[in-house]
Amino acid sequence: MGGFREVGRSCLFLQTPNSKVILDCGVNVAGVDDKTSYPYLNVPEFNLHDLDAVIVTHAHLDHTGFVPYLYHYGYEGPTYCTTPTRDLMTLLQQDHIDISHREDNPLPFNIKDVKESINKTICLDYGEVTDISPDIRLTLHNAGHIVGSAMAHLHIGDGKHNFVYTGDFKNEKSRLLEPSVTRFPRIESMVMESTYGGHEDVTPTRNTAEKELIKTIYSTLNRGGKVLIPVFAVGRAQEIMIVLEEYINHGILKDVPVYLDGMIWEATAIHTAHPEYLSNDLRDQIFHVGKNPFISEVFKKVTNPEQRRDIIESDEPCVILSTSGMLTGGNSVEYFKNICEDEKNTIIFVGYQSEGSLGRRIQKGWEEVPMDDDGVTRLYHINLEVTTIDGFSGHSDRKQLMEYVRRLSPKPDKILVCHGDAYKALDLASSIYRSYKIETKTPMNLETTRLQ
Ligand SMILES: [Zn+2]
Numbered sequence: 001m002g003g004f005r006e007v008g009r010s011c012l013f014l015q016t017p018n019s020k021v022i023l024d025c026g027v028n029v030a031g032v033d034d035k036t037s038y039p040y041l042n043v044p045e046f047n048l049h050d051l052d053a054v055i056v057t058h059a060h061l062d063h064t065g066f067v068p069y070l071y072h073y074g075y076e077g078p079t080y081c082t083t084p085t086r087d088l089m090t091l092l093q094q095d096h097i098d099i100s101h102r103e104d105n106p107l108p109f110n111i112k113d114v115k116e117s118i119n120k121t122i123c124l125d126y127g128e129v130t131d132i133s134p135d136i137r138l139t140l141h142n143a144g145h146i147v148g149s150a151m152a153h154l155h156i157g158d159g160k161h162n163f164v165y166t167g168d169f170k171n172e173k174s175r176l177l178e179p180s181v182t183r184f185p186r187i188e189s190m191v192m193e194s195t196y197g198g199h200e201d202v203t204p205t206r207n208t209a210e211k212e213l214i215k216t217i218y219s220t221l222n223r224g225g226k227v228l229i230p231v232f233a234v235g236r237a238q239e240i241m242i243v244l245e246e247y248i249n250h251g252i253l254k255d256v257p258v259y260l261d262g263m264i265w266e267a268t269a270i271h272t273a274h275p276e277y278l279s280n281d282l283r284d285q286i287f288h289v290g291k292n293p294f295i296s297e298v299f300k301k302v303t304n305p306e307q308r309r310d311i312i313e314s315d316e317p318c319v320i321l322s323t324s325g326m327l328t329g330g331n332s333v334e335y336f337k338n339i340c341e342d343e344k345n346t347i348i349f350v351g352y353q354s355e356g357s358l359g360r361r362i363q364k365g366w367e368e369v370p371m372d373d374d375g376v377t378r379l380y381h382i383n384l385e386v387t388t389i390d391g392f393s394g395h396s397d398r399k400q401l402m403e404y405v406r407r408l409s410p411k412p413d414k415i416l417v418c419h420g421d422a423y424k425a426l427d428l429a430s431s432i433y434r435s436y437k438i439e440t441k442t443p444m445n446l447e448t449t450r451l452q
């Protein structure tokens with residue numbers, strides 16, 4: 001019902017002889033109207049009142065942003081996810097409602113529905129097997145994408161059919177998380193993501209990306225500049241924090257303040273509250289060595305406009321992590337306006353910049369950009385250093401996606417590809433077929449596929 005041959009509003013409707021469930025129910029935050037922003041819930045086959053369960057793979061809004069809508073229109077059943085997903089999605093859904101009110105573009109549900117959906121959420125640990133409907137048994141497994149992210153394994157009709165939905169996943173160990181799970185008891189069919197499924201989507205390793213990050217920050221601080229890193233509040237921010245803390249602690253980077261602005265602080269607190277969902281190294285470091293990098297003194301929370309003003313006006317070099325990640329609003333734009341005309345400073349992009357965003361324009365090398373200056377639009381000159389570092393993504397790149405299917409055990413008979421631009425999804429599907437002789441399909445939104 002959404003998220004096929006596109007990225008955003010992920011929503012799958014799965015029907016078995018005795019049950020009806022939804023896997024993810026997201027929004028497209030870059031959508032221009034209701035038709036492009038929300039999943040297609042108005043199909044005749046779908047009726048809210050005979051839905052047995054909702055399964056949510058991870059907290060990002062393109063997978064959870066429309067869950068409260070289901071409760072607003074009378075769904076009373078459970079939503080299944082991990083505990084960190086429940087906590088993070090509450091934070092992101094509330095923020096989404098706040099932002100849409102501020103922008104005078106209210107969502108078709110409200111904060112009461114968010115509360116209702118939280119009350120109806122049933123949290124499952126990885127590996128915990130649960131009957132969710134008369135003929136479906138659900139197990140969640142680590143997906144390595146963000147904290148609490150899961151792949152959903154559905155054991156249907158006494159094991160007649162086993163279905164896996166990957167959600168978003170990272171098939172590589174990161175600072176924060178273990179790589180996604182590749183072994184399942186059985187799989188007949190699978191739906192997998194393809195965000196970086198195009199053959200050209202090969203990104204550098206984490207190690208190379210980290211070195212590049214540190215080198216860029218090092219030279220900026222040495223010339224007395226400020227570094228701005230626009231980030232998503234959940235995932236990339238924490239990954240970058242761990243790297244910075246380590247290099248500052250080892251004296252490789254100057255001991256400068258690292259400012260966190262936006263919801264990063266709250267999202268980080270949720271990571272700290274669930275160390276059992278973090279990578280083995282990080283968990284050991286927190287539990288046994290007693291060193292939690294997230295509570296290090298190098299990190300300073302920015303809470304008010306005066307503090308922001310002080311940071312901008314001070315001559316002291318520093319690093320600033322701020323939302324939004326694509327400079328589509330939020331305080332990252334505020335910082336950018338104030339530091340972009342000075343060549344001492346640097347902006348580092350560590351995440352995807354969508355077409356049309358301010359981030360993308362700067363990345364492309366625009367020399368001037370129009371931005372709001374106290375109610376009037378003026379042209380700002382872009383004199384600061386602009387750097388893009390790939391390799392910090394929470395998604396598998398093309399090589400990791402192919403490697404994932406190679407390592408999958410057992411192999412499914414059929415793979416459906418989702419969560420990618422049309423040509424990337426098609427490219428990945430045909431490569432999987434050619435390399436592994438597994439039947440593949442790249443459905444469109446509203447297309448029905450018989451699995452057995
Ligand atoms: Zn995601």
Ligand SMILES: [Zn+2]
Pocket residue numbers: 008010060062063168419
């Ligand atoms: Zn996604």
